[in-house]
Amino acid sequence: MTKKAERIFVKGNEAIARGALAAKCKCFFGYPITPQNDIPEFMSSEMIKAGGDFVQAESEVAAANMLLGAGASGVRAMTSSSSPGMSLKQEAISYMAGSEIPAVIVNMNRGGPGLGDIGPAQGDYYQSTRGGGHGDYRHFTFGPGTVQEAYDLTIRAFDIAFEHRTPVLILGDAILGQMKEPITPWEPEDVDEEAGRDWAITGKTADREKRLVKSLFLQEGELAEQNKHLQAKYDSWIDLAEAEQFETEDAELVICAYGSIGRIAKSAVRKFRKQGKKVGLFRPITLYPYPSAELKALAEQGKRFLTIEHNLGQMLDDVRLAIRTIADSDFYPIYPGNLPTPDELEEPILKCLEGK
């Protein structure tokens, strides 16, 4: 059940912040970095008005560790950053994964490596989907493609984080963050803020044992058990994998693209379709778990594939893993530092379609 409100015209960054408020997020910990500053700026007033708390941390390291503390207390909390800042957050994210602490983390991907630039890019795909910190872990990763989707997926991110005791990542980029679109905000009704947190530290009472949230497992075999448990959890997410398919049914060539590039590719597909050319789009919405089964099914229908990314070939690995026994995928990279347009995508798509 949902409660819908008036349509509003907002940036992707603001949509994420509003989504978090709708999901009853109670604490936000941030540190400025372009192109995500709208999120902490919005939260610095709205989170307080909503009866929660906002802290501008001294660094991304601290912000992520504040999130760890809030999550361990069983409270809905969030942080956001962009690429160089995300690298700093990886320490805490690995600890959160190891300690099974729920939290929502937003990365508005900018160009890298290093300081790179402040423009859009998708170079953090590996870091986001493989677990960017130390150890064997994954986090649930959403790759929204529109401002509305950014809002919707933020709300879902909180539910998944608490249902599965895991950090959840929202991977956007500078295009999504800075783009304004009309959205219809909605509020999930009856968010049970106490649900799924019978493990959290809240203060021990006479009728329960003390609780401990930790990632250290020193006894022989203990860490192996914890890792088995974590892997089983990650495996179970496969049912939650999700993708948008657009004009794929009779397509000869399927473009695989996600996030902002997925949306730009969609415009290109529309144009080709007007010309009667059989092109479709496969746009993963969950980047981890990857919607491999859906993609494989398309391969089984004999389709060809072209992966387009705003990086030098990262999701391409997941596409190939999904279809490897049947087909392969061509690749068209958009170099970070360049802003892609639908026109730029036409030529490589056409080339692929004509089998060149």
Next chain:
Amino acid sequence: MSDMNEKLVFDRPESIIDRPTHYCPGCHHGIAHRLVGELIDEMNLAEKTLMTASIGCSVFIYNYLNVDAVEAPHGRAPAVATGVKRSRPDNFVFTYQGDGDLASIGMAEIMHAANRGEKISVVFINNTVYGMTGGQMAPTTLIGQMTTTTPGGRCQTHEGSPIRMTEIIASLGGVAFAARGSLDSVANIRKAKKYLKKAFEFQVNGTGFGFVELLSGCPTNWKMTPLQANERIQKEMIPYFPLGIFKDVSEEGGIC
């Protein structure tokens, strides 16, 4: 044998779990744990306490104190505790950190938590050495002190001076209480407990950040007997790390 005349004068605090600790003989971590446990009982905080454990020999404090706890990455306990306290402002939140944890890798986190005036309490164990990793130099290692990474003794021109954390913390806005105690003798242990109590009270009554440094022995890495370690605290550490209260806003007037 008759127990008719025996009177129990000293017992285990409720908040301390009945199990042997992993600490080396003569280590002062156990004494510091006990003081914290006694105060949690005396101040009736057990059901309110959310402890933030750190990295170092004391990482297992959560096995010894009977309260809810979260483990923080190395040095980040003040940030983790900030998140805990901001989420649950009615709870009593404290960190327990060694000198490597707090004054080296976690220097930024402790300074900023103190400066923001986070309403948390920090128990800082200064044994002038990295205990858990086998006796390397800490930011508090004294000049001339031999450690595994200062085999010729700490040299001021090469490794810098030992950092006096309590003095630095006391200079920051938001700090309600900052004191340095020592665990080398019964008299100093009693005083140390008073400092801890004051720091905890400043959190409970919502005034601000409380910091208590405790000079502690690490006989193992100092390569000394427990008694020699106590002597070293008196002769070498206290002259460089003077004991006492460095900030107490109840005496100076409040902070905003």
